[in-house]
Amino acid sequence: MDKSHERQRTGATIAKSAILMLIIVITVVTSYEIHLRNSGLQVSYDDGPALWANQRSKVYGDKEEQIVFIGSSRIKYDLDTDTWRQLTGIEPIQLACVGSTPVPILKDLANDPEFRGRLVIDITEPLFFSGIPPFLERPTDNLKYYHDHTIAQEMSFQLHSMLESQLVFLDEENLSLNAQLGIVPYIVPELQNRPGVYGALMFPLEFARTNFDRQTYMTDHFVTDTAQVGIVRNIWNGLAKMPMPPPMNDAQILAFLQDIKKSTDKIKARGGDVIFVRTPSSGPFREMEKMGFAKERYWNQILAVTDCPGIHFEEDASTKNFMCPEFSHLSRPDAKSYTSAFVKILSKHQGWDVQSEKLLTKI
Amino acid sequence: MVFNSYTFIAFFAIMLLVYNLPISWRAKKISLLAGSYIFYAAWNPPFILLLWLSTVVDFFVGKALYTQNNPVRKKVLLVVSLIGNLGMLCFFKYGTFLLENFVALVNTFGIDFHPAEPSIILPAGISFYTFTTLCYTIDMYQKRSEPVKSLLDFSLFVTFFPHLVAGPIVRPPQLVPQFEHPRSATRKQLMDGLLLLSLGLFMKVVLADALLSETADAVFNSPAALATLDAWTGVFAFSGQIFLDFAGYSTCAIGVALCLGFVLPQNFNYPYAAIGFSDFWKRWHITLSAWLRDYLYIPLGGNRKGKFRMYVALMATMLLGGLWHGANWTFVAWGGLHGLYLWAEKFITDRRKSTAEEKERQNRQWIGFLYAFFTFMLVNITWVFFRSDSFGKAWMILESMFGMTDSGQMVLTTMAIVKVAIVIPAILIFHWIMRNRKVIEVAYQMKWWSLGLVWSFLVLMLIWAQESGSAFIYFQF
Numbered sequence: 001m002d003k004s005h006e007r008q009r010t011g012a013t014i015a016k017s018a019i020l021m022l023i024i025v026i027t028v029v030t031s032y033e034i035h036l037r038n039s040g041l042q043v044s045y046d047d048g049p050a051l052w053a054n055q056r057s058k059v060y061g062d063k064e065e066q067i068v069f070i071g072s073s074r075i076k077y078d079l080d081t082d083t084w085r086q087l088t089g090i091e092p093i094q095l096a097c098v099g100s101t102p103v104p105i106l107k108d109l110a111n112d113p114e115f116r117g118r119l120v121i122d123i124t125e126p127l128f129f130s131g132i133p134p135f136l137e138r139p140t141d142n143l144k145y146y147h148d149h150t151i152a153q154e155m156s157f158q159l160h161s162m163l164e165s166q167l168v169f170l171d172e173e174n175l176s177l178n179a180q181l182g183i184v185p186y187i188v189p190e191l192q193n194r195p196g197v198y199g200a201l202m203f204p205l206e207f208a209r210t211n212f213d214r215q216t217y218m219t220d221h222f223v224t225d226t227a228q229v230g231i232v233r234n235i236w237n238g239l240a241k242m243p244m245p246p247p248m249n250d251a252q253i254l255a256f257l258q259d260i261k262k263s264t265d266k267i268k269a270r271g272g273d274v275i276f277v278r279t280p281s282s283g284p285f286r287e288m289e290k291m292g293f294a295k296e297r298y299w300n301q302i303l304a305v306t307d308c309p310g311i312h313f314e315e316d317a318s319t320k321n322f323m324c325p326e327f328s329h330l331s332r333p334d335a336k337s338y339t340s341a342f343v344k345i346l347s348k349h350q351g352w353d354v355q356s357e358k359l360l361t362k363i
Numbered sequence: 364m365v366f367n368s369y370t371f372i373a374f375f376a377i378m379l380l381v382y383n384l385p386i387s388w389r390a391k392k393i394s395l396l397a398g399s400y401i402f403y404a405a406w407n408p409p410f411i412l413l414l415w416l417s418t419v420v421d422f423f424v425g426k427a428l429y430t431q432n433n434p435v436r437k438k439v440l441l442v443v444s445l446i447g448n449l450g451m452l453c454f455f456k457y458g459t460f461l462l463e464n465f466v467a468l469v470n471t472f473g474i475d476f477h478p479a480e481p482s483i484i485l486p487a488g489i490s491f492y493t494f495t496t497l498c499y500t501i502d503m504y505q506k507r508s509e510p511v512k513s514l515l516d517f518s519l520f521v522t523f524f525p526h527l528v529a530g531p532i533v534r535p536p537q538l539v540p541q542f543e544h545p546r547s548a549t550r551k552q553l554m555d556g557l558l559l560l561s562l563g564l565f566m567k568v569v570l571a572d573a574l575l576s577e578t579a580d581a582v583f584n585s586p587a588a589l590a591t592l593d594a595w596t597g598v599f600a601f602s603g604q605i606f607l608d609f610a611g612y613s614t615c616a617i618g619v620a621l622c623l624g625f626v627l628p629q630n631f632n633y634p635y636a637a638i639g640f641s642d643f644w645k646r647w648h649i650t651l652s653a654w655l656r657d658y659l660y661i662p663l664g665g666n667r668k669g670k671f672r673m674y675v676a677l678m679a680t681m682l683l684g685g686l687w688h689g690a691n692w693t694f695v696a697w698g699g700l701h702g703l704y705l706w707a708e709k710f711i712t713d714r715r716k717s718t719a720e721e722k723e724r725q726n727r728q729w730i731g732f733l734y735a736f737f738t739f740m741l742v743n744i745t746w747v748f749f750r751s752d753s754f755g756k757a758w759m760i761l762e763s764m765f766g767m768t769d770s771g772q773m774v775l776t777t778m779a780i781v782k783v784a785i786v787i788p789a790i791l792i793f794h795w796i797m798r799n800r801k802v803i804e805v806a807y808q809m810k811w812w813s814l815g816l817v818w819s820f821l822v823l824m825l826i827w828a829q830e831s832g833s834a835f836i837y838f839q840f
Contacts, residue, residue: 011551013811018554020815025822046829152364152371152405159369176829177573181778191777199776 071122
């Protein structure tokens with residue numbers, strides 16, 4: 001066999017291997033996708049820095065065109081973006097981050113001279129009034145990505161989003177290699193963590209699905225599956241027992257809120273508006289929050305110090321009786337109802353007539 | 364643009380398509396050059412100007428150096444090139460570092476000097492393309508090779524996107540001749556290239572990013588002393604991560620170039636199977652080691668001017684090689700530690716002369732594996748300095764590793780430890796098995812269907828990992 005023939009043979013051999021590889025990869029991926037779709041799962045977007053940055057880039061423009069939401073996970077679940085759009089015609093820019101304080105994002109918007117819009121700040125007191133590093137991590141990463149990301153990363157995000165919109169298996173948070181390996185200790189008890197070591201929280205797959213607007217929702221099946229709901233309740237229970245720094249004293253709360261006021265004042269000075277909102281929680285979770293973060297001491301102080309209006313779910317008959325399946329976030333049907341009620345309440349505040357202003361602008 | 368991104372997949376598909384159009388060789392080269400600039404500009408467009416400046420200056424200075432017979436003018440031209448290249452590198456990479464050290468120095472003499480903190484962005488891959496252009500002008504000065512005839516070929520040599528940002532560091536004779544005559548990839552080259560690209564991405568995305576990076580970060584970002592198990596696990600994780608990240612990049616680069624019909628030099632040769640440190644440096648970042656040998660160690664005297672001079676040249680090379688990696692004294696310490704290891708090895712081997720046959724026989728036995736393991740363990744100590752951002756952190760990690768702290772914290776999950784316990788021994792065994800082989804040769808020895816299965820595994824794991832396109836560690840160097 002001469003050398004050229006040998007080269008041809010080996011070239012053909014590896015081409016056969018490549019074809020086999022393609023057949024296997026396409027078959028496995030397609031089968032997996034079909035399996036996931038048959039089990040009722042829908043597309044979910046990676047709620048990472050790229051998706052956040054995509055929203056962050058939309059905060060500019062006419063004040064009447066969009067409203068920015070920051071906060072923790074509750075506003076991501078409780079604000080139904082479709083309902084909001086139907087009722088207001090205004091674009092909701094969702095910048096809240098799960099398990100985080102919104103303070104770094106508030107400061108970033110306050111220090112951005114181009115931001116002159118309206119801002120809704122959702123308050124989850126245990127997160128808002130605690131600046132411990134894990135609560136700062138996600139917003140800080142998102143902000144860093146937003147300010148530093150490259151043209152190549154932007155293009156990758158656009159391409160990735162196109163694929164994500166079609167493929168259920170592209171779900172980094174739940175279906176990636178690391179996410180799946182994270183389940184192993186729940187199956188093999190010997191692999192559970194050593195005492196005092198805390199790993200990433202493993203939520204059920206159907207608890208957190210995210211759409212392109214960054215709205216997060218739990219599936220209908222999750223809400224009816226008591227086992228899954230129980231897992232999330234247990235996670236909240238476990239978090240409540242974790243060692244936390246001592247709560248702020250009155251002087252510390254005041255100093256913290258005065259710092260917040262500096263940011264809200266900067267936005268207002270540029271013609272923007274700020275409103276605080278307290279979204280629903282229920283059951284033992286709400287009781288625990290009442291004990292640790294009494295409304296008079298925390299919520300009322302926020303409004304008094306910052307001189308901003310606020311909407312507390314317990315202060316309006318239309319929102320005070322919502323029940324959260326796992327005590328902290330609303331189901332999707334309830335999020336629609338809450339959003340309708342929220343739009344009505346919000347519209348009563350001066351400068352926030354979101355129900356009719358868009359219509360008036362068009363006329 | 365990074366190889367592990369959707370943008371690159373789209374970019375590379377377009378490049379392959381354009382490159383294989385029935386157009387002239389010159390048009391193909393122009394398209395490759397334009398593509399390379401887009402590849403670089405997708406990170407930070409203004410820094411393209413630096414690339415252009417470096418390319419144009421060195422092309423003309425190189426030509427003048429080769430043709431100039433007046434020794435004084437020749438030296439002036441060389442100095443111009445060195446100042447241009449090293450000046451740029453010093454400003455962008457070492458500017459802040461030099462200023463900090465200057466401030467610290469004058470402050471120790473009681474001078475109260477506190478300048479504003481400079482805000483200098485490091486252009487990606489500046490260390491790599493500076494070394495690429497630098498070796499060209501030095502070669503021209505020494506007339507080691509012919510000057511590149513056209514600016515297009517020279518620009519492509521400097522900017523060719525597979526090696527531009529993180530090597531392999533190419534020499535003109537390795538790449539320029541490939542641009543002189545029309546070429547296209549054979550089917551074998553295309554397939555080999557795609558296989559290497561898959562392997563490189565698997566190393567980077569699945570092993571380095573998905574399985575090891577978080578563990579290394581958790582340990583090296585820990586503010587407090589660590590439990591011994593956690594400290595060792597973190598250091599092992601980083602040893603694996605740095606190899607898989609960088610060798611993964613090099614494998615991708617070689618694969619991408621091969622898909623276009625170009626051959627880049629090998630950059631890694633199973634370094635964790637190295638027996639001793641001179642062997643390690645023949646296997647780790649080979650193109651940098653060779654560069655430092657030819658343009659630093661040998662000009663400093665090498666081993667031609669006596670033992671003492673050789674030891675000094677060796678240490679100076681390793682210290683500067685360390686500094687090349689980053690503007691921090693910890694990198695210098697990393698290089699210095701390797702220098703000490705090389706000294707010790709040289710000292711021992713000079714006294715215990717063994718024949719090549721004896722060495723080869725020894726290397727094939729279990730004792731060889733044990734020597735390699737010992738080398739790997741010593742290399743791990745050096746990585747502590749490489750990864751730590753300060754000597755305080757490095758010392759804390761070392762104290763934790765050797766049980767010199769009373770209350771080390773446990774920070775790693777059991778799964779993180781399990782991942783490292785699987786991946787690192789697997790790397791060591793794989794390196795030992797492959798230490799005298801080439802991956803493509805092994806691929807061709809396999810049955811076509813078994814290669815197909817292995818390839819499927821690599822690609823499926825890549826898809827399953829779903830890691831976002833994180834940057835390669837060596838981009839910052």
